Amino acid sequence: MIAESGHYALVLALALALIQSTVPLIGARWRDVALMNVARSTALMQLLFVAASFVALVMLHVTSDFSVANVYENSHSLKPLIYKITGVWGNHEGSMLLWVSILALFGGLVAAFGNNLPLSLRAHVLAVQAWIASAFYLFILITSNPFLRIVNPPIEGRDLNPVLQDIGLAVHPPMLYLGYVGFSISFSFAVAALIEGRIDAAWARWVRPWTLVAWIFLTLGIAMGSYWAYYELGWGGWWFWDPVENASLMPWLAGTALLHSALVMEKRNALKVWTILLSILTFSLSLLGTFLVRSGVLTSVHAFATDPTRGVFILLILCVFIGGSLSLYAWRAPALKRGGLFAPISREGALVLNNLFLTTACATVFIGTLYPLALEVLTGDKISVGAPFFNLTFAPLFVPLMIAVPFGPLLAWKRGDLLGAAQRLTAAGLASLVAIALLWAWTRGGATLAPLAIGLAVFVIVGVLCDLAERTALLRIPLSISLRRARGLPRAVWGTAFAHAGLGVALIGIVCETTWNSEYIGAIKPGDLANVAGYQLKLDGLTQRQGPNFREMVAKFTVSRDGEKLSVMTPSKRNFTTRGSSTTEAALLTRGASQLYISLGDGSADGAIAVRIYHKPLVLLIWWGPVLMAFGGVLSLSDRRLRVGAPKPARATRTLQAAE
């Protein structure tokens, strides 16, 4: 009964989406307010029905109703409740349902809080949103219905892939989808602007908070995913340049560029056409990501639930939306009015440089991800493009970008003073040189690139501080006035500072982890000692334990340093009987920002067990960086300017345009 209701709710949502994708457009053509307002109510109703459908699937999983194929294939009655719920989106059908639910959520938010949007713009945005929604409802209903029943219901389910039975899975995909799908709003706004043939600074003001929300979630989602891979896969790696990871990195790069170009558009009314293109590209890359992950064209660590017959359908959706929006762009964009002028050396110029490097970096990731596919289709040769490729292309492009980061906020709009900015960054430059010299002296003859990279990171971080000091006139006026000034700074300035500093922090983490990582791999017996980076780890013993749906072998290590006992670490190896597969649960010991990492291998006949022990210096900075960036995003989002929004734009714009 629940399954049928869920299915029915999904069909109703499709019907509503079809109405929403046509009626408001007709209304906008006829200038009929009532018809345009249909968009609002249908968007809200659609959200209601999709939510009902999603809740139905969650209930089926929670109650372990194995007469439903999806539950049978991905659940088990003994599975802990939390994984019964997270297992809903640990498979293809469920994750697609989550995808459309989030799409409907964003549509509903625009409908509910978009009261200050011009009526026709809102109607267009929601109609475009409904086109996307309709396509994906059809996809789910035709090729991947999660509510299919089994004729002869089995007694027990096949259980969820053990690797996915982890709290990281509870958080990572929804976050990532909130990011991916959130960019659909800026896409819809861009297409609506193209249809209406009108775009102005007010448009950028509406788009920016939505883009920012999506970007914050995507940033956190990627960081979460990376941390999950780090502790769950047991290799101690946190980024593999795997196609699926690249699929989430590409929208992030394009989205970051979009955030910055929307800023130019909002403040200076320039770069309009480019911003529209970026909005389209960002969401297109999100769709591409969905395609890569869900169609099974790529094999990778993440491709847990894929099926090639579905690939063709998503490929069609991909072609229609990307091709359609780009054609619309080619047709309508030349008609858009050109915006403000600026000199190459200016805040705008710096933001253009940022966009240039981000999109180029995105393009290299794109090539590295799709080139093996294209080559296989064309020549049949199979190749793998791995980390070396990206280190040689992506990294060199990020270096000039990072050097430019501190300069941007110090340049004035319209025409900037590069020399002045450089003078104000003297402190940052000196700090970076000192850091390089110290590291060089300390490591003596070790890696040469690492101190330089850390110097760059220090330059970015201190550069941010220089900018803040400049704005608060620190040290030039009494401290109390400086503090008052600091409190008076717009939140967006603080947001920028945190986000840029986060970049530097993450870089330090990445460099330290890759350069000074020490590891011990070997077979040890109970009572044996292992020495890693000044820590002594003693294997006390191995014990067997029964978990809810697995058996595990737990190893107990006593960690000490200089004879002083620090802690006990218990890595384990779990054996899931239902699927006959095992997972490695790594044990982590955090010391400041560094971590000790133990994961277990196979045991041998003589009682020894293979272990990997890593000491990863400052590894946590890799994830603190993105968290700082996301925090900066939240601060920027709470800026008064964005909350107050852009009042009465329609009329104001018309006079503005007349004045041009």
Next chain:
Amino acid sequence: MTRKQRRLTLICGALAVLAIAAGLVLNALRDSIVFFSTPSMVAEKHIGPGKRFRLGGLVQPGSLERGDNLAVSFSVADGTATLPVAYKGILPDLFREGQGVVAEGSLDASGVFRADTVLAKHDETYMPKDVADALKKQGHWKDDYGAKPSASAAPQPAQGAMR
């Protein structure tokens, strides 16, 4: 500067960055990509010692031997040819005899494949796509491989093969 000059500066800058990026990409594609082979392709193509490639196939049942200090050796087979593989380290959770595997490394002078990475990116119903494709091409595909013990009503086209 006029609007035209400014635009020209912008376009030149963009082209310069793109050219650098294209150079980087081409350079990296020449040096840092790795080809995929099966044991019989290795025999046909006479891949020389020292050249890095990815080897894929099934782990020959009964061939796994563990030596001292985590050294392991096993054979990778694709139905026509087998190739001995030597590896030092911890094998992935999903590594098992009779299952698909992908190893990266190069041949040594005596014709043993020295792997520095062993990947078993699959669960028990899944085989790496490279391996499945290569096996299918040679007609050694076992249809029952990874077949589900299921009474499921859901359409499951080519489950084991392509998942």
